[in-house]
Amino acid sequence: MSFISLIPELISPLFKAPLVVVIPIYNEATTIKSVVIEWARVFQRLEIDYQFLLINDGSKDETLKILQAMESEDPVHIVVVDKANAGHGRTCRLGYSAAVASSQVEWILQIDSDGQCDPGYFQEFWSRRANADCVFGRRIKRDDGIARALTSKICKLGATLLGGRDMVDPNVPYRLMRREILADALKSIPASFDIHNVAITFKLKQSPDVRWEYVPIRFRDRQGGSNSINLLHVTHLGVSMLFDLAKLKK
16 A cells, blocks of 8 residues: 555544645645635635645645645644645545545535635635535636636536536536535545546536535636646546546446
């Protein structure tokens, strides 16, 4: 058994807050501190007991050094994990698995590290949780370019046709999920999947008992770094995703 596979078991005892915020991070030295500060201010204003799980996915810049400094300054609210690069999806999965393993966690919020997820919408997410198991963002406006918007639309079309249900915005990285619901979905999703956000949405949509709420959001452009997309790589991942999703169908 590898150290990576043991990480969720090692992290979960550290969670003492009802809200865990999972953030996968790769080469975000210029943005991650401001992103965490911006979100922490919202949680504090709403008087939410929270913890960040900041997962460094093998960054090659100064990201890890910055994360470690942040953790030392606020160890109550910040947990940092450093691991070898495995991609966004598998990094999210590691965070999900760690969060659901703690009985003290009630909700898992997953956002990205580049500042595209605007915390100004979070109060609406939080207010809807009483009547929902999953509160997802629905990107009605995007500032991150046509190529990425088109990729998301194709992803939605493929997942919807395959699943027979409207997936709405299946790969949106702004999502609040009840721990028990997420834990149940993870049981049937192999850790080897590459695009876990879509797999989670797909699996949750298969359950008629899961209660959904959607919050219309504007998806900001990156707050720093470069916004690039490798269409050939994305196409390959998309085809692999469809085969993976087919295996999840009941």
